[in-house]
Amino acid sequence: MSSEKIFKVLVVGPPYCGKTSIVNFLSFNLFSEEYKTTLGVDFVEFRPRDCLAHKFPDDVAASRIQLWDVGGQEVYRGIVRYYYEGAHCCFVVCDISHPNSFQKAIQWKRDIDEGRTFPGSSSLLPSILFFNKTDLPHDLTDDDLAKIARDGNFTHWFKGSVKTMKETGETGLYDAVTTLIRETISLSIKTEKEAEEAEKSDGEDSFVDFIKSHDKDKEKGCCK
Ligand SMILES: Nc1nc2c(ncn2[C@@H]2O[C@H](COP(=O)(O)OP(=O)(O)O)[C@@H](O)[C@H]2O)c(=O)[nH]1
Numbered sequence: 089m090s091s092e093k094i095f096k097v098l099v100v101g102p103p104y105c106g107k108t109s110i111v112n113f114l115s116f117n118l119f120s121e122e123y124k125t126t127l128g129v130d131f132v133e134f135r136p137r138d139c140l141a142h143k144f145p146d147d148v149a150a151s152r153i154q155l156w157d158v159g160g161q162e163v164y165r166g167i168v169r170y171y172y173e174g175a176h177c178c179f180v181v182c183d184i185s186h187p188n189s190f191q192k193a194i195q196w197k198r199d200i201d202e203g204r205t206f207p208g209s210s211s212l213l214p215s216i217l218f219f220n221k222t223d224l225p226h227d228l229t230d231d232d233l234a235k236i237a238r239d240g241n242f243t244h245w246f247k248g249s250v251k252t253m254k255e256t257g258e259t260g261l262y263d264a265v266t267t268l269i270r271e272t273i274s275l276s277i278k279t280e281k282e283a284e285e286a287e288k289s290d291g292e293d294s295f296v297d298f299i300k301s302h303d304k305d306k307e308k309g310c311c312k
């Protein structure tokens with residue numbers, strides 16, 4: 089069996105918080121000041137093992153990541169739900185310098201949690217909350233960020249600036265990817281195991297049923 093796993097990652101959050109910048113930075117190691125609205129959904133493949141700027145741990149490096157950059161405009165919400173199909177996890181982004189972006193980001197997560205579960209499982213999609221644009225002025229402490237994440241039902245949160253991370257050497261964005269993909273890998277392994285066990289116990293149940301019906305036939309005296 090190939091150890092390379094392909095994961096579909098939904099990158100969601102309100103407009104202008106930096107989703108496209110994050111996707112482009114991960115995939116092409118590029119940042120641009122220019123703003124172009126993402127219409128609908130864009131799709132880019134990111135192979136952590138090819139990332140020159142950061143060495144990902146082996147388990148993450150062995151995966152292929154499809155980043156689905158979901159346009160944050162409300163008008164797309166209806167359309168983008170179709171793109172949730174088959175998604176494995178979500179990378180939720182907000183803008184640390186715009187506190188009104190937090191609730192909007194949390195709403196995207198709620199929307200996904202209401203419409204999707206992990207493929208083949210009843211578990212919600214693993215997700216992380218990323219506070220972007222830490223290079224801009226803001227007055228939030230890590231405790232504040234942890235509370236916002238907790239209130240939004242996120243188990244993990246990270247912060248950073250896709251604009252300045254090359255110069256500062258901060259790793260918040262890479263740590264976020266690593267945690268998200270690790271959670272996704274372990275849920276995928278758990279789901280595969282459960283499916284195998286269910287298949288095995290189905291097989292065992294049919295065998296027991298067969299023996300029982302055979303014994304009954306014997307009692308009736310039809311099998312000698
Ligand atoms: N200062 C700062 N600007 C950023 C950062 N990330 C993105 N931007 C800028 O914010 C604007 C919106 O970014 P974009 O990635 O298009 O947002 P999206 O609408 O969520 O896809 C662009 O002008 C980016 O250059 C950041 O970390 N810091």
Ligand SMILES: [Mg+2]
Binds near residue numbers: 107
């Ligand atoms: Mg965009």
